[in-house]
Amino acid sequence: MSSKIRVGIIGTGSWARYGHIPALQSLQDFEVVALAGRNKEKVEKYATQFGIGHAYGSPEELLANPDIDLAVVLAPTPEHGRLAKAVIAAGKDVYSEWPLSTTTAESEEILALAREKGVKHIVGLQRRFSPSSRYWHDLVRQGTVGKIRAVRMSVGVDAFGEVMPEFAKWALDAANFTEVLSIYGGHFHDMLFHGIGFPEKLMAVSVNQFPVTTIAETGEKVPYSSPNEVMVIGTLAGGGLFSVQLEGGQKHRTGLQIDITGTEGVLRITNARGFENKDDNAIAVMRNGVETFENLPVPAEYASLPVSHLDASSQDVAYLYAAYARDKATxxxxxxxxxxxxxQHQLIDQITASSAQFFS
Structure with missing residues (x-):
């Protein structure tokens, strides 16, 4: 039996090819043995490109392979729930890209099924695993800023704007749970609140500022109801306050900015991009009476994997896979x-309910 964790990937879109496959192939604990997708010819092309032994035209064929230990669900969001259940039923460990499903109720069901079957389960909320995130999380725990007074996070991206490509048209249906709040909110909220603690109370407002989206290739006008501007404020344990702004459809991308202010200092975390980041987030600190920020390089021990040739977004995925391998081994x-x-589903429900109450 192979000592490596043998991986089958369901879905061969750009995120699989840019993020997951390169990340897995950089890690000695893993071997990608199979790909599956709806277009068998395309799957075979990518299997050849990446040197992967099996190419299947359906998830069912992949899940029938007894030599797969971990099945990774990278299909579009509406398929996550169904495919995660199929992996669990096959008795394999399951990695589902975020969101786990399109509803909180279905995600509760999937979690219960995974527990009942006794399989390990991973969700693709990988931003907390970047070297920069793990470092600033440690700095907060070590008291670098003292007692937290306020946290402000802004995330700005060009996605979900007035014009979208034809291949993403399916995301315009609100029932598919693929929008600024679900996608970027889920990823960045997990990273933020893992470091500062989850909200105790919150209030939110979300709006749609582009109620009609144009399909770039055809000029078709499609009604769009999901929010592309979200603001949340609330309280943290210990009396600190927080605010979060998520903005989609930016023509001039603002990326990521986080300020964590405390009784002893300030941490600032920034990145020019919200996704497909070439470089990891930058960290700066201001404390001990100094009135300007000083750059704070991430110590080498936080960059512990051989993935420096990959973009930072792909590296984050590698660190999540490495965490799963350690969990499995230890x-x-x-x-x-x-x-x-x-x-994250429950947090999004809170935000959505609060915004609905604001406008009632």
Whole structure:
């Protein structure tokens, strides 16, 4: 039997090819043995490109392969729930891209099924695993800023704007749960609140500023109802306040900015991009009476994997896979799981309910 964790990937879109396959192939604990997708010819092309032994035209064929230990669900969001259940039924460990499903109720069901079957489960909330995130999380725990007074996070991206490509048209249906709040909110909220603690109370407002989207290739006008501007404020344990702004459809991308102010200092985390980041987030600190920010390089021990040739977004995925491998080998519990996914679903429900009350 192979000592490596043998991986089958369901879905061969750009995120699989840009993020997951390169990340897995850089890690000695893993071997990607199979790909599956709806277009068999395309799957075979990518299997040849990446040197992967099996190419299947359906998830069912992949899941029937007894030599797969971990099945990774990278299909479009509406398929996540169904495919995660199929992986669990096959008795294999399951990695689902975030969101776990399109509803909180279905995600609760999937988590219960995984627990009942006894399979390990991972959700693709990988931003907390970047070297920069793990470092600033440690700085907060070590008291670098003292007691937290306020946290402000802004995330700005060009996605979900007035014009969208034909291949993403399916995301315009609100029932598919693929929007600024679900996608970028889920990823960045997990990274932020893992470092500062989850909200105790919150209030939110979300609006749609582009109620009609144009399909770039055809000029078709499609009604769009999901929010592309979201603001959340609330309280943290210990009395600190937080605010989050998520903005989609930016013509001039603002990327990521986080300020964490405390009784002893300030941390600032920034990145010019919100996704497909070439470089990891930058960290700066201001404390001890100094009135300007000083850049704070991430110590080498946080960059512990041989993935420096990959873009930072792909490296984050590699660090999540490495956490899962350690969990499997040692019994630890560091990887993000379906429990974390459910927590994000519930947080999004709170934000949505609060915004609905604001406009009632």
């Amino acid at each position: 019994g630890s519990n560091k990887a993000t799981t379906f429990d974390d996914a459910l927590r």
